[in-house]
Amino acid sequence: MKELTDKQTKVLQFINKFHADNAMMPTVREIAANFKLSIGSVQQHLKALQSKGFLIKRGSLSRGIDFPNRQNFSAVAILGSVHAGTFLEQVEDANDYVYINTDITRNRKCFALKVKGDSMEPSGIVEGDTIVVSQGEKVYNGDIVVALVDGESAVKIFYKEHDKIFLKSSNPHYPTITSDNIEIVGKLIYLVREYKG
Amino acid sequence: MKELTDKQTKVLQFINKFHADNAMMPTVREIAANFKLSIGSVQQHLKALQSKGFLIKRGSLSRGIDFPNRQNFSAVAILGSVHAGTFLEQVEDANDYVYINTDITRNRKCFALKVKGDSMEPSGIVEGDTIVVSQGEKVYNGDIVVALVDGESAVKIFYKEHDKIFLKSSNPHYPTITSDNIEIVGKLIYLVREYKG
DNA sequence: GATTATACTATACATTTGTATTTAAGTCAA
DNA sequence: TTGACTTAAATACAAATGTATAGTATAATC
Numbered sequence: 001m002k003e004l005t006d007k008q009t010k011v012l013q014f015i016n017k018f019h020a021d022n023a024m025m026p027t028v029r030e031i032a033a034n035f036k037l038s039i040g041s042v043q044q045h046l047k048a049l050q051s052k053g054f055l056i057k058r059g060s061l062s063r064g065i066d067f068p069n070r071q072n073f074s075a076v077a078i079l080g081s082v083h084a085g086t087f088l089e090q091v092e093d094a095n096d097y098v099y100i101n102t103d104i105t106r107n108r109k110c111f112a113l114k115v116k117g118d119s120m121e122p123s124g125i126v127e128g129d130t131i132v133v134s135q136g137e138k139v140y141n142g143d144i145v146v147a148l149v150d151g152e153s154a155v156k157i158f159y160k161e162h163d164k165i166f167l168k169s170s171n172p173h174y175p176t177i178t179s180d181n182i183e184i185v186g187k188l189i190y191l192v193r194e195y196k197g
Numbered sequence: 198m199k200e201l202t203d204k205q206t207k208v209l210q211f212i213n214k215f216h217a218d219n220a221m222m223p224t225v226r227e228i229a230a231n232f233k234l235s236i237g238s239v240q241q242h243l244k245a246l247q248s249k250g251f252l253i254k255r256g257s258l259s260r261g262i263d264f265p266n267r268q269n270f271s272a273v274a275i276l277g278s279v280h281a282g283t284f285l286e287q288v289e290d291a292n293d294y295v296y297i298n299t300d301i302t303r304n305r306k307c308f309a310l311k312v313k314g315d316s317m318e319p320s321g322i323v324e325g326d327t328i329v330v331s332q333g334e335k336v337y338n339g340d341i342v343v344a345l346v347d348g349e350s351a352v353k354i355f356y357k358e359h360d361k362i363f364l365k366s367s368n369p370h371y372p373t374i375t376s377d378n379i380e381i382v383g384k385l386i387y388l389v390r391e392y393k394g
Numbered sequence: 395g396a397t398t399a400t401a402c403t404a405t406a407c408a409t410t411t412g413t414a415t416t417t418a419a420g421t422c423a424a
Numbered sequence: 425t426t427g428a429c430t431t432a433a434a435t436a437c438a439a440a441t442g443t444a445t446a447g448t449a450t451a452a453t454c
Contacts, residue, residue, distance in 0.1 A: 005430070013274075020272040020296065024221050024260055027411055038433045043413075048430085062259040062411050062440060063221055070220055073270065073296070099270070099298065104391060124323035124390065144392065193321065193388040194301060195341065202400070224441060235403045240443080245400085259410060259441050 004052065011035070011045045012054055015065070025063040072102040074110075076132055081114035082146060082155055098130055104190055109135040111186075113146065113155075119169035120144070120155055129193045131155065133186035144188040150181050158184065201249065208232070208242045209251055212262070222260040269299040271307075273329055278311035279343060279352055295327055301387055306332040308383075310343065310352075316366035317341070317352055322388065328352065329387035341385040347378050355381065 004012065014034055018026045026034075032042045046065065049055040058064040075097040098112045115129040123144065125131065133146050145158045147167055156167035156177065165184075167177040201209065211231055215223045223231075229239045243262065246252040255261040272294040295309045312326040320341065322328065330343050342355045344364055353364035353374065362381075364374040 007431070016272050016294065019220070020270050022255075023216070023263065023267055023269075027259070028413090029411070037431090039412095040415090040434075041432045044431075058219075060412055060439070062224070064412085066220065072217075072220075099296075101296065121319065121321065124318065124321045124326070126321035129321070188392045190392065191388075191390040195385045195387065204401075225443090226441070234401090236442095237404075237445090238402050241401075257409075257442055261442085 004049070004054065008045055008048055008052075008054075011042070012049055015055070016067075019067075025065050027063055069103075073099045074102050074105050075099055076105070076110045076112045078112040078114060078130060081116050082131075082153055098132060098190075098192060100132060100190055100192075105132075105134075108137065108189075110189070111135070115155065119171045119174040120157075122170040123157070125155065125191065126193070129191055131188055132190035132192075134189045135186040137187045139184055139187050146185045146188070148183040148185055149177055149179050153185060155188070201246070201251065205242055205245055205249075205251075208239070209246055212252070213264075216264075222262050224260055270296040271299050271302050272296055273302065273307045273309045275309040275311060275327060278313050279328075279350055295329060295387075295389060297329060297387055297389075302329075302331075305334065305386075307386070308332070312352065316368045316371040317354075319367040320354070322352065323390070326388055326390045328385055329389075330383035331386045332383040334384045336381055336384050343382045343385070345380040345382055346374055346376050350382060352385070 011031060014031060015026060018024075018030070028039055028042050028046070031037075031046075032039050035042070046055065050057060053068060055065050056068050058066055076099070077097055110132055112130055112132045115125055115131055116127055118127065120126075125144075131146075139145055139158050141159050143158045144155065145167075146153055146155055147158070147165075149167065154167065154177070156169060159166040159168060164178060165182045167182065169176070208228060211228060212223060215221075215227070225236055225239050225243070228234075228243075229236050232239070243252065247254060250265060252262050253265050255263055273296070274294055307329055309327055309329045312322055312328055313324055315324065317323075322341075328343075336342055336355050338356050340355045341352065342364075343350055343352055344355070346364065351364065351374070353366060356363040356365060361375060362379045364379065366373070
């Protein structure tokens, strides 16, 4: 990627913010108005941003500029809560969602859970966090997973040795779980935390 | 919410998909072309969708229809990184953003930082996390803040006793900071973490 | 029968928007 | 100096787009 001048950067930032705020791209004249510039001046900035690969054009449509790697969001449903220490509770109304970038979900099957308990605190996962889990994914030693143990679920660190699965808590006060009946539901790919008040 | 006719439902679905695919609302004529309808016909459908509350209009802008409850995201710029243990580094290109729901930012002035170090690990803030900070906010004892101490910044837990400010690390290996020259930059309102690989 | 809502066409017009052209000034490097 | 690049303004024109109006037809309801 070539480098941008100060002005080009500012124009790109404005476009970014405008799009985030209004769910549409600005017109040439809307950009001009924001910076108190002439139309022609903005045209040149847009041209530069295009030739440097920071914007692309869709024909001569109105509001027809686009980002080469536009931010797409998918709504991931929060299905329930999971005791990082012990096990899962179903939540009745699945009307709550986390919105995350499709760059992260990448067409994978995902769902989200609210964390309860403190068994994963040393790994930075605390009560109230919302974790996004990708299903049907290959897991490796050290990955953080949501697993079903004898029908109940938990967030743990995955380890496999000699075909035997061990589920470790990062908090040493909790025992390592092992069982013949462990099913890996999915792997942690994202976490969000909201600080309220 | 009043009910929609079959045709109105189809038009609304098309608008929805068009918006998801192209990050912009369709024009009257684009809708007409899709359904092989006349312009006036589409106008009526849009009018009906508006009067029933499924769409709203923004003036007479091109592509100026909108969903009443669209998820709004604001792009929060990642301005640099901050050592949760020690101090801040500026990042030159502010082309990186976190996208968070405006329900959370609520018109507050925000910026984001990448966390380095482990001084806040017991609070669930670990290396690589992206934290969103709200500026110029009232802070209370126990809040997690970004503060400037003698010109350098850090993420700490805020305490004030007898007009003296203390900045505590949750990791006991780090000392509590106190100084006559402490400025509170902002308060933590959000955190995101991506698990890669 | 009269009224209302829906569905559709066709056309005209005003505004918005993208694009092109010309001119000019400043910076920086060869 | 020359040339390339950036920044900027002013204006004109074509295309895209929103809006308004008039007319037809069907079905449901009172």
